[in-house]
Amino acid sequence: MLEARNIMKIFRSEGVETCALAGADLTVESGEFVSLVGRSGSGKTTFLNILSTLLSPDSGQLLYRGEDVTAFSPARLNRLRQKDFAVVFQFHYLLPYLSARENVLLPYMKGMKTVPAEVRRRADVCLDRVGLSGKGNKLPGHLSGGEQQRVAIARALVKESSVLFADEPTGNLDRETGDAVMSLLAELRDEGLSIVMVTHDNEYAAMADRMVAMADGVVG
Ligand SMILES: Nc1ncnc2c1ncn2[C@@H]1O[C@H](COP(=O)(O)OP(=O)(O)OP(=O)(O)O)[C@@H](O)[C@H]1O
Ligand SMILES: [Mg+2]
Numbered sequence: 001m002l003e004a005r006n007i008m009k010i011f012r013s014e015g016v017e018t019c020a021l022a023g024a025d026l027t028v029e030s031g032e033f034v035s036l037v038g039r040s041g042s043g044k045t046t047f048l049n050i051l052s053t054l055l056s057p058d059s060g061q062l063l064y065r066g067e068d069v070t071a072f073s074p075a076r077l078n079r080l081r082q083k084d085f086a087v088v089f090q091f092h093y094l095l096p097y098l099s100a101r102e103n104v105l106l107p108y109m110k111g112m113k114t115v116p117a118e119v120r121r122r123a124d125v126c127l128d129r130v131g132l133s134g135k136g137n138k139l140p141g142h143l144s145g146g147e148q149q150r151v152a153i154a155r156a157l158v159k160e161s162s163v164l165f166a167d168e169p170t171g172n173l174d175r176e177t178g179d180a181v182m183s184l185l186a187e188l189r190d191e192g193l194s195i196v197m198v199t200h201d202n203e204y205a206a207m208a209d210r211m212v213a214m215a216d217g218v219v220g
Pocket of ligand 1 (some may be wrong): 012039042044047
């Protein structure tokens with residue numbers, strides 16, 4: 001489904017070079033749930049951002065369904081990001097002036113066009129799924145941190161993507177809410193979604209089909 005080969009990434013800022021990835025490899029099968037673990041600074045977020053095409057590698061290959069993503073046209077790359085790939089960030093990036101439902105609908109909001117009723121209904125189904133029934137009209141500021149994180153997950157679900165990338169999706173949640181998010185991810189995997197999740201939580205990491213450890217910018 002997704003294959004990264006020998007990915008290198010060096011950050012340069014203020015004359016300092018940091019080698020974040022030094023030849024990282026990963027293969028994710030269709031419907032597979034992979035957890036990515038490793039110490040702070042080992043390159044997990046950088047790798048996840050490259051896998052989800054939000055960041056370009058300095059070198060290496062990224063293949064999606066056998067095709068080299070770096071050779072995609074900008075239009076094709078946009079379609080990939082809009083449809084096939086969904087991302088849940090460590091910090092959820094909800095827009096504060098949009099309701100929970102509108103935040104979920106963000107991938108569908110284009111200019112001033114109204115979102116079709118059927119898509120709006122799907123947003124409510126996704127909010128139900130993450131346990132936020134009836135909270136669609138609330139602004140993020142009126143939701144708890146855990147509820148906001150779940151809105152971000154609902155936003156990733158609404159697109160019915162093939163691969164979900166999640167960077168510490170339970171990082172800011174209490175145990176109970178974290179457990180609920182993890183069961184949801186397991187359910188989605190059972191429905192055929194491929195998942196790559198970064199986590200510092202060993203128990204949650206072990207719930208994936210495969211646990212992959214990173215150290216110093218490589219997969220161990
Ligand atoms: N934009 C950037 N500019 C410069 N250096 C960066 C940048 N982003 C990351 N780095 C460096 O690259 C290395 C890997 O960072 P990354 O964020 O991938 O680590 P991580 O494994 O996700 O850590 P954490 O568990 O703390 O989130 C770190 O040494 C970090 O300081
Ligand atoms: Mg990180």
